[in-house]
Amino acid sequence: MEEKKIKILICDDSSLIRKQLKDLLINMDCEVIEAADGLEVVGIFKEVQPDVVFMDIVMPKADGLEALKHIRAYDQEAKVIMLSSVGTSTKLVQALKNGAMDFIQKPYTTEQISKVITDIRKLALA
Amino acid sequence: MFNQHFGQYLLNHQKITAKQLIEVMDYERSVRVKLGVLAINAGLMTGAQVETVHQLQRLKDKRFGELSVEQGYLTYAQLEDLLQNQHSRHLGLSQVIIDKEYLTLEQLEAALISYKQDSRPSGEQLQTMDVMDLGQTDFTAAGSQGKVYHDYMGLLQRNIIRFLDANPVIGKNELVGHTVSPWLIQQKITGEINLFTGLAMDDATLLAIARQYSGEPLTEINELAKDSATEFLNMVNGIFCVNASNQGVELDLQLQEIAPNQMPMFKNGYRIPINLSFGKMHLILSVGE
Numbered sequence: 001m002e003e004k005k006i007k008i009l010i011c012d013d014s015s016l017i018r019k020q021l022k023d024l025l026i027n028m029d030c031e032v033i034e035a036a037d038g039l040e041v042v043g044i045f046k047e048v049q050p051d052v053v054f055m056d057i058v059m060p061k062a063d064g065l066e067a068l069k070h071i072r073a074y075d076q077e078a079k080v081i082m083l084s085s086v087g088t089s090t091k092l093v094q095a096l097k098n099g100a101m102d103f104i105q106k107p108y109t110t111e112q113i114s115k116v117i118t119d120i121r122k123l124a125l126a
Numbered sequence: 127m128f129n130q131h132f133g134q135y136l137l138n139h140q141k142i143t144a145k146q147l148i149e150v151m152d153y154e155r156s157v158r159v160k161l162g163v164l165a166i167n168a169g170l171m172t173g174a175q176v177e178t179v180h181q182l183q184r185l186k187d188k189r190f191g192e193l194s195v196e197q198g199y200l201t202y203a204q205l206e207d208l209l210q211n212q213h214s215r216h217l218g219l220s221q222v223i224i225d226k227e228y229l230t231l232e233q234l235e236a237a238l239i240s241y242k243q244d245s246r247p248s249g250e251q252l253q254t255m256d257v258m259d260l261g262q263t264d265f266t267a268a269g270s271q272g273k274v275y276h277d278y279m280g281l282l283q284r285n286i287i288r289f290l291d292a293n294p295v296i297g298k299n300e301l302v303g304h305t306v307s308p309w310l311i312q313q314k315i316t317g318e319i320n321l322f323t324g325l326a327m328d329d330a331t332l333l334a335i336a337r338q339y340s341g342e343p344l345t346e347i348n349e350l351a352k353d354s355a356t357e358f359l360n361m362v363n364g365i366f367c368v369n370a371s372n373q374g375v376e377l378d379l380q381l382q383e384i385a386p387n388q389m390p391m392f393k394n395g396y397r398i399p400i401n402l403s404f405g406k407m408h409l410i411l412s413v414g415e
Contacts, residue, residue, distance in 0.1 A: 014360075020342075058379050059381075060381060085361050086368070089151050089155075090376050093151045106360075106364060
């Protein structure tokens with residue numbers, strides 16, 4: 001039986017991050033949807049119900065921590081990985097308190113992303 | 127950055143839980159790092175040796191350092207070095223983990239060793255980082271803010287070497303003035319100190335930086351090219367904020383902007399020329415305006 005593809009939502013205002021992360025995730029056989037700001041991502045999340053969200057923090061309209069709060073309020077089980085250049089103590093603690101599953105400091109490595117996907121696949125099989 | 131990265135590493139490797147990490151991050155700023163943790167981190171003592179000294183302390187009314195020297199674990203010179211580093215905050219997280227008994231000393235020792243092995247930069251990178259100097263820059267006129275200029279410049283230089291060009295040549299800094307640049311990328315860092323950061327360049331350099339940083343075959347200045355060059359500055363500024371946070375200074379990044387034919391949004395500060403193998407750009411930096 002064919003394995004169901006993992007559905008990933010990438011939210012970043014940088015088209016570079018969206019493109020490169022999307023290319024990487026497609027190579028890992030994932031289905032990818034994109035959002036460009038912290039407001040758009042909440043609507044798209046409700047619509048597509050992704051398995052995991054990669055979320056930037058500093059973004060226009062609403063920042064990633066705010067978006068994370070809205071998403072977790074809508075779905076307590078939502079898996080959101082913060083992917084940001086601002087990995088300060090304050091942001092890290094705030095993200096974890098808001099329910100982030102993990103925090104990856106940019107620039108990310110292929111290994112970091114690959115580990116997330118492996119973990120999500122394991123959770124899906126459990 | 128060490129605390130955040132090491133904390134992240136422990137979480138990723140299931141050594142501690144997210145709840146425990148939140149708790150230790152909340153405490154790590156106020157904790158005083160003890161000699162045992164410093165000695166383990168420096169590779170001078172094992173977790174078992176630190177534990178032995180702790181046991182001896184229960185029997186004898188002597189300090190940790192004194193007993194460690196008596197046992198032959200440390201020399202006086204090593205003890206002196208450790209004492210000088212006792213106020214460093216970078217091991218605060220490790221100390222809280224021990225205080226809260228989330229890991230034993232031996233488990234911490236193993237985690238620190240594997241973390242350092244996993245995150246060690248290549249020999250080539252280390253060599254480059256060791257030999258750097260900041261060219262003809264002179265920030266003494268900036269007074270107490272000179273260190274911020276110097277630290278930022280050093281960080282930018284390391285990341286230029288890492289991502290853009292192996293041999294950047296830094297020129298003499300001059301006052302910002304009112305120069306209009308063909309392209310200007312700007313980003314504000316706010317918080318306990320305010321920094322206005324900018325990179326000014328012409329079309330060809332913007333495209334070359336975008337290509338180098340992204341690895342994408344860009345041939346024109348489109349959204350992807352602009353976002354690529356902008357992301358480079360955003361990444362450098364992010365690391366600056368994390369480094370500051372590790373020194374107890376909390377900063378925040380504002381949205382970055384890129385625009386053609388633009389003058390910097392601030393009048394004070396410095397304009398520092400950086401010659402790259404593929405073009406020239408200027409760092410525009412103002413602290414505390």
